[in-house]
Amino acid sequence: MIAKKAAHLDFDALREEVERLETALQGAEQGVWDHDLASGTVRYSATWKTLRGYMPDDDVDIVAGPWIDRVHPDDRKRIDETTMRQNTGELQVNSFEYRERHRDGHWIWILSRGRPIAWLPDGRVARILGTDTDISSLKETELALAEEKERLLVTLRSIGEGLVCLDSGGLITSFNQSAAELTGWSADDAVGRNLSEVLDLRSAADIPIAHSVVTHARALENGSTFWKEAEVVQRDGSRRRAHCSISPVMIRGLLTGFVAVIRDTTDEHEYKARLHHAATHDPLTGLPNRIFFEAAIDQAVTAARLEGRGHTLCMLDLDHFKMVNDGAGHAAGDKVLQGISQSLVECCGTGNIVARLGGDEFGLLLADTDGRAAYDFCDIITKSIGEHAFQFGHSVFRVGVSVGTKFITGDETSASKLMSLADEACYRAKAAGRDDGHRPIRQPRVQFNRMRSCPLSLRTTRSHRTLPALRISL
Known part of the structure; x- marks a missing residue:
């Protein structure tokens, strides 16, 4: 009886266990x-x-x-x-x-x-x-993810920006074709390497910065991006300008990697440089124009005031140039302007600025010069221009030049004021008399305006020294 009761209890327990399993x-x-x-x-x-x-x-x-x-x-x-x-x-x-x-x-x-x-x-x-x-x-979710992944892969292969994926340790896990073209590394060679091995980013001081870029990105908050303008040194040693941005990938508050996007900005920089050059240079002669020259004068004034350096501003106006245009045409006049521009550049050498201000006007900015040095320099320039003969057809032309100067002390308020004073001196030199445009200029005409040292007589200098450089940026 007891055995039957025990068996019945075991059966009930088993049935309950089966029911629980079925329910589960x-x-x-x-x-x-x-x-x-x-x-x-x-x-x-x-x-x-x-x-x-x-x-x-x-x-x-x-x-x-x-x-x-x-x-x-x-x-x-x-x-x-x-x-x-x-x-x-x-x-x-x-x-x-x-x-x-x-x-x-x-x-x-x-x-x-x-x-x-x-x-x-x-x-x-x-x-x-x-x-x-x-x-x-x-x-269905797996298929959707696979399709999305394929779309992303196609997109990454197709976009113009270089895209590099990194793990949390900074090792490359993905490297698209644009990144390969920008760096010179193939994806097969790049994957598994440290970013700084493959992406050689250089600062303006030519210091490698790829490692510091990752370090900065590691410290960013989720969703933030660190970016840097830099040069990319390609695997063959050539260089490209680039904009590099890198963002940390955070999942549930944990850093799982980084995504770096590198955009080649070389063409953009070259285009901007061409635009800047066109805006600040004369298209006929290639010399800096008035915009560039005025900015250079402002910087020279600042240098004179802060560093005690004296510079000289010269305004040049050609004599008898109208005879060239009237006698041989504007094409001939253009050739004369180009020839004179080349002569001025050769006379001035490096460190000084020669600009064409418009028409037959030129400007010179002589670095670290006092009155005597500037006067000697103008002697060289006037003789050089006066000794040039320009032949067009059966006609031979010579032009002269009048020069007005102003010494830059650092007390001046503006470039336009300085140029106005130098212009006044140039007009006085021109008013002193013009030579025949068909003969060499025997005596240069130079007029100084408010110079610290104003010579009473002209001393001819056949050779000129190399002047210290005046660094001008615009």
Whole structure:
């Protein structure tokens, strides 16, 4: 009696355990299948059936035909081979994904897991128990992610900017074609290396800064970007200008890597340089124009005031130039202006500025010169221009030049005021008399305005010294 009662209790406990397992499987939407290889029968749980659109009481194999016939044709051969290995006991644990036709006709993805639970006396598998899970939504997400990844890869390959992905240690994990073209490194060679090995960024002082760029980016908050204008030294040693930005990749508050974008700005810088040159230089002679010259004078005034350096401003106006234009035409006049420009540049050498201010007016800015040195310098210039003969057809022309100067002390208020004073001196020199444009100029005319040292007589200097450089930026 006691034995029967104990057996009854064990049976009740077992039934409760089975019910709990079935409830758990149903809650997890796990369909259970039980394949008895000895009898060739397969039992399916209610959840297994409802996953496929059938009623819990349906005999699916009768209603829909054999299971293998419902497997997607593209998966059937692979599944056949897998289940055969499972049924022979070769696979102790089996897990595979496949597509199966739902009752309403569409395809669902199934993750099937199974393992043998009983064997025949000869060692063959007698029974296999397993579960099926509908992973269709997971597969749709996986497919969407794969498509998005492919789109991103195509985009990264196609964009003009170099894109480099790094891990948290600064090692390159991805390197697109534009980055390869900008650095001279192939993706195969670059991946796995430290960024500073591949991307040789240089500051304006030619100091390598790739490592510091990553260091700065590591300290940024999520969503921030560190950027830098720099030069990229390519693998063959050539250089390109670039704008480099790098951002940390933060996931759940943890640094997982960096993304660097390098945009080649060489053409942009060259274009801006051409625009700047066009805006600040005379197109006929290539000399700096009035805009450049006035800015240079302002900087010379500042240098004189802060550093005690004296500079000299000279305004030049050609004599008899109108005879060239009237006698031989404007093309001839242009040639004369170009020749005089070249002569002025040769006379002035480096460190001084020669500018064409318009028409037949020129300006000189002589660095670190006092009155005597400037006077001697003007002697060289006037003689050089006066000794040039310009021939057009059967006509030979000579032009002269009048020069007005102003010493820059640092007390001046503006470039325009200085130029006005030098212009007044130039007009006085011109008013002193013009020589015949067909003869060499015998005596240069130089007029000083408010010089510290004003000579009373002209001293001719046949050779000139090299003057110290006046650094001018614009």
